[in-house]
Amino acid sequence: MADNRTMAQMLQAPIEGYEDAIVVPPINANNFELKQPLINLVQSNKFTGRQDPHNHLRFFNKVTSTFRHPEVPNTSIKLLLFPFSLDGEARDWLDKEPPRSIPHHGIDLVSNFINHSFHLPKTTYLRNKNKITTVYQEPNETFNEAWERFKELLRQCPHHGFSELHQLDTFYNSLNTNDQDALDSAAGGNFLDKMPLMVLAII
Known part of the structure; x- marks a missing residue:
């Protein structure tokens, strides 16, 4: 079919293709x-x-x-x-x-x-940047402060891919000797011999 538009009409900017990506269903409510x-x-x-x-x-x-x-x-x-x-x-x-x-x-x-x-390269970057696996308790950091900081590192990279077991093991091994001993004492023996749910309850 022949295009009967003038050159001026053909050179005009298109008026189609400007719809939003998000499809919102029609809203028939009055005064909305x-x-x-x-x-x-x-x-x-x-x-x-x-x-x-x-x-x-x-x-x-x-x-x-x-x-x-x-x-x-x-x-x-x-x-x-x-x-x-x-x-x-x-x-x-x-x-x-x-x-x-x-x-x-x-x-x-x-x-x-x-x-x-959170595409994969960004997840890997965040996981490495925030050093979840190499976290250590700061010299003047209390147990509670260390736990909160560790949880914040996990929150910053929600696709970290570490199981709860890996997280708890990493946190325990990041603590100073005194806090590790305190956890062992609260567990009535080796802290890591307990089930993850019990470990969280102790923490």
Whole structure:
């Protein structure tokens, strides 16, 4: 079929292909709108690609669960608000996703977001950078401070791949002799002879 457009019409910028990656199902509710204070709250903790994405999702879910509309599913509200929670590299990632490539349920959005934020090379980098396996109790660090710091290292790299057994063994071996002795005493013998659940209870 012949194209009957003029050259001026053909040279105009296309008006298609600008749809968002996130597919939000049609909302038929009367008088529904996202309130600016809610958008501001979501934007108060933007994810740029350098923070822990799990923490970001926890914050985002907590904020968005405070807003309810009787005729609008909470999932739709989350899908509408999620782009407002991103900035920098993370926003660039979402903008580069193909139009309508993230279907209208939260599982796909969360999966895409986490997989992008924690692809394998980044996980390896974080695991090596934060030195989970080579952690040692600082000279003036209390037992509680060492435990909290170790848990924070694990939180910073949620895809670390270390089993609970490996984590507990690593932590025990990172402690100074006095704290190891205290754990052994609390365990009534060798700390590492106990089951992981008992070890956590002792800690």
